[in-house]
Amino acid sequence: MFVYRRKDLPPDPVFPANLEKLGYFVNDKDQIRKITRPNEEFQFKINRNPRWNEAQREAMNACIRDIVSGRLHDLGFRTIRLPLSTPVDEPHVPILVSKNLATASRVVVVFGESIQDIGVWAYRSIGTDGIDQGSAVAFARAILEKNKNNSTPKDQEDVAIVLANTGQLTWHCASRRAVTQATWLSMPRHSAVEGPPTTTRRNKIPRNGNWQEHVTCVFEDILAARGDILSEKAKIDIVGVAEGGLGAIRYLANNWETWKDHVSAICLPSPLHLRDTDLLPESPETDEDKDITSYTFPAFISSRCRAYVLSDQPLDAPVSGFHEYGCNCYSSNEALNMECIMPMAWKGVIEWLDKVHADPDYAEPHLIIKEMNGNGAEHAVVEEVK
Numbered sequence: 001m002f003v004y005r006r007k008d009l010p011p012d013p014v015f016p017a018n019l020e021k022l023g024y025f026v027n028d029k030d031q032i033r034k035i036t037r038p039n040e041e042f043q044f045k046i047n048r049n050p051r052w053n054e055a056q057r058e059a060m061n062a063c064i065r066d067i068v069s070g071r072l073h074d075l076g077f078r079t080i081r082l083p084l085s086t087p088v089d090e091p092h093v094p095i096l097v098s099k100n101l102a103t104a105s106r107v108v109v110v111f112g113e114s115i116q117d118i119g120v121w122a123y124r125s126i127g128t129d130g131i132d133q134g135s136a137v138a139f140a141r142a143i144l145e146k147n148k149n150n151s152t153p154k155d156q157e158d159v160a161i162v163l164a165n166t167g168q169l170t171w172h173c174a175s176r177r178a179v180t181q182a183t184w185l186s187m188p189r190h191s192a193v194e195g196p197p198t199t200t201r202r203n204k205i206p207r208n209g210n211w212q213e214h215v216t217c218v219f220e221d222i223l224a225a226r227g228d229i230l231s232e233k234a235k236i237d238i239v240g241v242a243e244g245g246l247g248a249i250r251y252l253a254n255n256w257e258t259w260k261d262h263v264s265a266i267c268l269p270s271p272l273h274l275r276d277t278d279l280l281p282e283s284p285e286t287d288e289d290k291d292i293t294s295y296t297f298p299a300f301i302s303s304r305c306r307a308y309v310l311s312d313q314p315l316d317a318p319v320s321g322f323h324e325y326g327c328n329c330y331s332s333n334e335a336l337n338m339e340c341i342m343p344m345a346w347k348g349v350i351e352w353l354d355k356v357h358a359d360p361d362y363a364e365p366h367l368i369i370k371e372m373n374g375n376g377a378e379h380a381v382v383e384e385v386k
Contacts, residue, residue, distance in 0.1 A: 009191035013052045015059035017066070022059060030130035032064070041127050051192050058186035061117070064126055068119045068135045072096055075140055077163070082214070083207050084221050091171040091205040093178050093214060094118065095222070096163040098144060101230050104160035106264070106357060108143060108237045109223065110136065111164045111244025113270075113339060114211040117180055118165040121241070125343035136163055139346045160230070164218045166211040166244045171203045178205060215247030219259075226262075235264040237353045241342050246272040249301075254281045256297040264304070265356040267349050268327070269342040271307040275326030301326045303363035304356055308332040308345040316348045320369040328364045 019025060019032070024042065027033050034040045042060055045053050076099040086092040096118060101107065116122070125134030132138040143159055168178040172187065179187075185196050208214045226232045236259075240248040245268040252259055252266075273279070279298045302322075311319050311331035321329030332345040342349075356362045 006190065009193055012189045012192045012194070013047075013055045014188070015056045017059045017062035019060075019063045022056070022063070024060070024063075026067075026131065030132055032060075032127055032131070049192065054186050058183060061123060061183070064120070064123065064131065064135075065117050067131055068117075068137060071132070071135075071137045072119055072140060072163075075137070075144055076100075077140070077161075080222070082217050082221055086206075089176050091178075091203075093165050093169060093205055093208045093217075095165050095218065096161075097222075098140070098161045100147070101160040101162065102228075103231060104158055105231060105234055106159045106237065107162060107223070107230055107234050108159060108239060108353065109162040109164065109218070110139075110239045110241070111215055111218070111248050112166055112241045112342075114166050114169075114243040115180065115182065116167045116339070117183075118168060119163055121342040121346075122337070122339040124337060125340050129343060134343050139350070142347070142350055160234075162218070162222060164214065164244065166214050166247065169205060169208055169210060169214060170199060171205050173202055211243045212247045212250065215244065215251055219251055219255075223262075234262075235357065236262050237264050237357060238266045239349060239353075240266065240268050240271075242270045242272055242338065245270070246278065249273040249278050250282075253279055253297055256281075256300075260296060260300070263300075265353055266301070266305040267353060268305065268307040268325070269332065269345050269349065270338045271309065271321075271325050271327075271329075273325060275301075275324060279326055298326055306330060306352060306364060308341055308348065310335055310338060310341065315345060316352075318367050318369060322367070322369075328367055 015022060020035070023035050024032050025035050027038065032042055034043070044057055046056055047053055077096040078099060079094045080097055081088070081092040081094055083092065112118070112121070119136045120126070121134050121136065123134070132141070140161055143161060147158055165178070167180045170179050170181060170184050172179050172184065187197060189197070207217045222229055223236060226234065238248050240246070248266070250273070252263065275298070279301055305327040307321060307325050307327055307329045309319060309321055309329050309332060311317070311333070312335035313319060313331035313333070315331060315333040317331040319329050319331050330348070332341040334340045334344040
């Protein structure tokens with residue numbers, strides 16, 4: 001039997017979180033490309049050992065996180081720690097809010113995917129389409145610049161943004177920060193052959209142990225603080241991506257009587273909820289409560305909610321999905337990767353939210369989607385007259 005001493009084991013690979021030292025740069029199209037071969041994207045596989053590949057990818061992702069965070073702060077975002085009043089060196093989850101949150105009459109709240117870092121839609125899209133496009137930077141800039149372009153001072157800074165953090169929910173004690181599961185598994189180890197670290201109670205963040213708890217914390221600590229953190233009369237638009245949307249739907253289904261007067265619209269890129277289960281409260285106190293809630297919330301979803309799904313049809317083209325999700329579904333113009341739906345559809349999301357907010361009586365039309373075969377048309381849409 002052979003026993004290796006720790007000093008004899010291969011060292012864990014280390015890569016600097018610096019674009020230039022990694023051999024990359026940001027070109028004039030906002031894309032990350034190789035310095036030596038400017039037409040080539042990020043190369044994930046550089047070694048037969050997966051540990052080297054993962055460590056290099058995490059170093060690249062750290063560079064991207066720094067760039068995205070810097071651009072968001074340049075737009076006026078500030079960090080709030082959850083739970084509220086948590087010291088900076090204690091377990092907490094950072095979220096980002098625009099500087100006009102306390103005064104804006106409208107707040108767009110974004111709950112992202114559970115695998116992504118805050119402010120990042122998809123690293124895949126960042127590599128292909130550009131940093132702003134694959135992150136929340138372009139989305140936030142489009143909303144906040146409308147505030148500056150409003151004609152009257154009364155309307156300036158009228159829309160605020162809250163970027164929740166459904167991905168970074170594991171506390172890394174050594175670096176004193178919350179990280180995603182992918183970052184956790186990429187943290188330095190004693191050797192390259194050592195297994196991944198395990199989590200203990202020290203890595204748990206109070207009231208933010210998973211994405212559902214985090215969604216609840218954002219609603220109850222931030223959005224419920226009307227007259228304090230946000231305006232008393234602020235209307236809320238919700239953008240829920242994948243698990244973030246599922247968490248918001250489940251929370252609202254169980255607390256709709258509290259929030260029905262405050263939520264204006266919900267948009268769900270990459271929906272995960274199911275109409276027959278997630279739109280109903282888990283345990284209403286009385287049969288009467290169940291009747292009221294189970295009627296009003298699904299009705300709201302069918303009229304002031306829409307989803308964007310995988311489809312190769314043009315953006316905003318109606319597609320099937322109402323019977324599954326309880327709301328109209330539209331093409332994201334992304335056919336392959338669910339994480340790339342938001343980078344492709346964010347312009348449609350903003351446009352629709354603006355339209356719904358401007359019309360308190362707006363309701364999505366009832367659409368009948370017929371799939372046609374053999375005639376050259378994949379979908380035929382008939383609008384049902386109310």
